[in-house]
Amino acid sequence: MKKTKFLIIGGTGKTGRKVVESLRVLNQEVRVGSRGAEIPFDWDNPKTWDDALNGIDKMYITFQPDLAVPGAKDAIEALVNLAKTKGVQKVVLLSGKGEQEAERCEAVIMNSGLDYTIVRANWFMQNFSESFLLDPIVQGVVALPMYQYKVPYVDTGDIADVVVESLLHEEHNGKIYQLTGPEGYTFPEVVELIAERTGREIEFVPISLEDYVKVLNSMDLPEGYSWLLEYLFSHIITNLSNEEITDDIELVLKRKPRSFSDFATEMAHSGIWNATATISE
Template structure:
């Protein structure tokens, strides 16, 4: 973060949807460090929030001024646009003033959700994100890394992986300070790596041999099904690899620098610090 608590100009109650997720919990931590009142939006919170149960929305939105909107599993998932429209309508009715939307690069469906937010009547900022580096340590790729073999339908197409901490820093900046309304920040890391290169960097940082194996999208989808992954999530992941990871997002963007005035964190720094935490120890 580039701003101290003394610089923060917006301290209204902020609802963080997905408050236990990779970006949401980091947004919560940063807001609390700035003494901004926070309400968690998750099924385990009190009051609870559930995207599939609209009756849970009004209690969570009560007295809220700002919202960090992170949709699960992703804005490219079926039904996301309708859910985002219904939620932003409810937010307007509840008196919310500002929303910061976590979106995805190169996803036409996500950009439809962005349009919904822009037309909602709320002050808005879009944080359009590249692939999370933390998918290798806090999500479905952790177990393959621990097993020593990451199998994906991705090969030589580069991706400028973004650190989830940078996403949170940009989101908190937009939630707490003026000057970001109407902005679309495409946030990426400073350089693009193929998944082969990213896995190799993780292996070097962890001091272990970790192989990368490329498979077809069909074989990947079948493997996810055999592992018991929910059909919706498995279909979404297969869609991302088969359609979005085609080179359209290979070029790094300047969103972190535009929003924060600094460079984004490099993947090598993420790999080094994560390895030091011990999470990749077999």
């Protein structure tokens, strides 16, 4: 019998690389889809998609930079149409919880006729260790707007485990999973926790969204990046339904999600927030 072949788009990214690792441990046949992969896949160059999809049965899609950006729906539509002609049977899509724009992309997949699972995630814990919130933590001053909202950050390892389950088992077909961590934290609470775990002084500075956007615009950021961050702060953090805590991780994995406290302890010990800091127990 032919072995199922998986394409993991964004397979070296925050969730994708964990999906790739887990599938390989399970002796599955996996192809990484990214610009730097052996068979390159580039969202900005559809000519690369055909080769990347050759022989693929199931795929995990992480879109770049975000399903909310203009053009995302058209790109997802074009990829899914091609995937159907290439014999792909199932798609697992990483989406954002409470993102209306992302839901338009989800609908493309749900109406495609392919088997699918939609994985809607809240903000990642790893935004503080592998993304745009790492630098301010390292510098010791975190200035952010929307600091009164509680965010139930979710661990990318938990997301990857749900994705792997969904890719491997047909009982997850047609499901939408909404993934959150077990408790919500405001930005000042996150900063306080990281300061405590690292033994460092880290200041939280409350600022308005307007001032935050002015700072972003004064920086040399990739095109569209500051628009995207403004959108995420004004539409996602402020969406009160995103303070909700779900039990979908436990439903799928039969175990509790990782807590932000455990994440903070582990990252503090890794030294990523300050190589020279003394770690508090």
